[in-house]
Amino acid sequence: MSSPLSGGSSVAPGTPLVPVLEALDISKQFYGIKALSNVAVQIYQGEILAIIGENGAGKSTLMKVLAGVHQPDSGQVRINGAAVNFYSPSDAMNHGISLIHQELNLADNLTIADNLFLGRELLWAGPLKLLDRKAMLKLGAKFLARVGLNVDPSVLVGSLPPGQKQLVEIARSLSLNGRILIMDEPTSSLSQKESDQLVEVIKELSSEGVSVLYISHRLGEVKRVAHRVVGLRDGRNAGTLATHEISHDAMVRMMVGRDLEKFSKPMALDQSAKVRLELQQFKFIGGTPLGVTFQLKAGEILGMAGLVGAGRTELAETLFGIRPSQGGKAILDGENFLPRSPVDAIAAGLLLVPEDRRHHGLILLQSIKHNLSLPNLKTISRFFLVDPFKESKLSSDSIQRLGIKTTNANKLAGLLSGGNQQKVVLAKWLAVGPKVLILDEPTRGVDVGAKAEIYELIRHLASLGVAILMISSDMEEVIRLSQRVIVLHEGNLQGELSGDDINEESVMLLATGSKEVNVK
């Protein structure tokens, strides 16, 4: 292999060609699902290596293996050429590797200095183990200066903006003698300015010889900061780009690059169908001041693609009345639609199958029957007393109609498989009677067989005239089912695709923030 840093980098000449950290042939399974198969990655001293891939490509798993959070099923991790075994994150830390999580691991109620030295506080000499705060503040300030953070180390971490917290986390890694930083989506919750500052700090650290493994969805950022890019796809290596090869298109091609022809085509859309839901500059928390504008017709399946954190769930929950709307207009069946709670949305016929099934979709500790009847209780009761016969009929009808596999309607919903749980969520809304059905990641955690059944059901519902807005990070799903796709990027409706223009590459380009897609 030639020098990875050809094409000009900030690393001094004479860098040894033994990688500081190397992963060889790493495989990792979770409950029989392959998260990583034979993945190899090398990172050299002072290098900034970006790892890119779609949601679920295995990036986070790889990072966790390298940081000792997970142990690989097979394969080897080497440091400076010597094989090592990490049994815990602290093992990895002792070798100078530290992982900076998406969710920061800082105690908001402690000061910066307390956080920096948490668990290895500096003490006064003597048997009383008294804290030497002065020394910690002084040393803490030194580490903060290295990450360009000009803040008093006696300030509470909770009072810092997210960008500065990120820097504190990096400072802590450095104070732990970190030589290899692994950063999982470090800029996902930062503003543009904060991201820029962080990128500068990363570059600075790299020039000091610290190696940085960097996961990001923001391809523009990757292009600016990375010396080299490794792509992952479906848990495998999808290629490597050297500095001079890094371009937006090349990265997208590497992330997607799958045979697209195997998908069946979605059903044809009835162009004369009436518009069920129309959004006009609809604004929501997590969106942009421009709002989003689109139409959804009866019988249409509209895919909503985007990366994690693009604001899709926020938009769905705003339409369902969970989150307050920030202005703009929504029209449902010709009438102004302004839900202030799910009660309003349900009354208007707009229903949501939430992303987090276990916390929002179902009551796991209650029976299937009670879950099915919960939003339908008023229709099966008289004088506020639930009619047990009507309730049993409702649940047995639902179980039969959707093919929910269970021995008994009184079984706890939490005991069902993911696919059957999702069918229960769908069934309870079908009994209510949807006009517009929003599906947020409808097949997450659902096995292949049940997936096909759920797709069939979605198509069937559309053919009955239900307007379906389907949020999905599963590209195959979006392409297979939707007649039209809208793509969100950082809260903004980046573009709309329909018919033959819907393919992984174009969706990915929009999702990663490209303004234009070359549509033939």
Added chain:
Amino acid sequence: MIRIFGILVVVFTLYALLMMSDPQARSLENHINLERRIGEWGVLTLGVGFVIITGGIDLSIGSVVCLAAVGFGLFLENGFNPYIGAVLVLIVSAFIGWIHGVLITKGNLQPFIVTLCGLFIYRGLAQLLTLIKFKELGQKFSQGWDTPGRVLRDSSRDVGIGDRQDLDAFLFLQRGNLPLGDWLGLPDAIGPWLNIPMPLVLLFFLAIIATVFLHQSVFGRYLYALGFNEQAAKYAGIRTDKYKTIAYILCSTLAGLGGILFLLKVRSASPSNAGSWFELYAITGAVLGGFSLRGGEGMVVGILLGTAILPLLRSFVIFAGIPSDLEFTVIGLALLLGTVADEIVRRQTGTRLFERIAGFFIKQKKSVT
């Protein structure tokens, strides 16, 4: 259901122990006392049960009992019609519950804190009420503030029902009984045992209503659903705030009813100690009756049984010859022991002690799958 059976076994065991402790314990008088106490506390336990199902807690019950008892006493002292007085007391109690509900749901405050503050505030209010000289205050209002005489007493005092003669119906509710034995014309050896004290009758009456509400009505379903998983209930279109608030209103209203019963029982109420500890008796009863403080679990039958445990234990302490100064210690240790045993059994077998005991009796009956 299997769990309820386990609690039933515990209650009967305790009862058997009590009966064996002393001949006096087997007397009719002791039984009537026990039934009365179960009825009085059960009303409060029933109330807190609604709140516990939502995953909340109400620590203010004892103080609401106190405020209601003192308030009702003051109404009587000042010549109010007792029915109007009782209704006003219940309305104020319901209002207190509404405040709790609003603070917890709209103010996003913790139920523990809100009702803990209530615990102090309502008892303090009761003390303040007994300080006021209403006659003088009335005079000042009508004749101007210059009228001589002070409006406040120097110290709080007990409030009583005095010698009012128009309270027969109320006193019957507290001291009367449902003469079931007499109606059936049973001989003297059995008859009086079936004459059930009114507080217990009242509890049964309320429990039947609560059973319909909790286990058969839409309202009950919503309450359980939001107790198990408030978010999921909200996503299913349930006005969770509204139903939670109703639970607090029911709890405080029943506490108000408990206060009225309290005054009728003792004939007078002292603002400094009337109803103290009652919230803890109520919560203990509900927890022993199978209610989980995490919310979502519990049945009305469990409340009836759980409420019985504390009075039985207290009675046992008295009749087993344990010095009365040790009463609290013994009760506390017994509860602790039971909880520890429950936890040990659960860790080893995955089922709770009550369920184990019940399983022993039901003999291998397969649980429903």
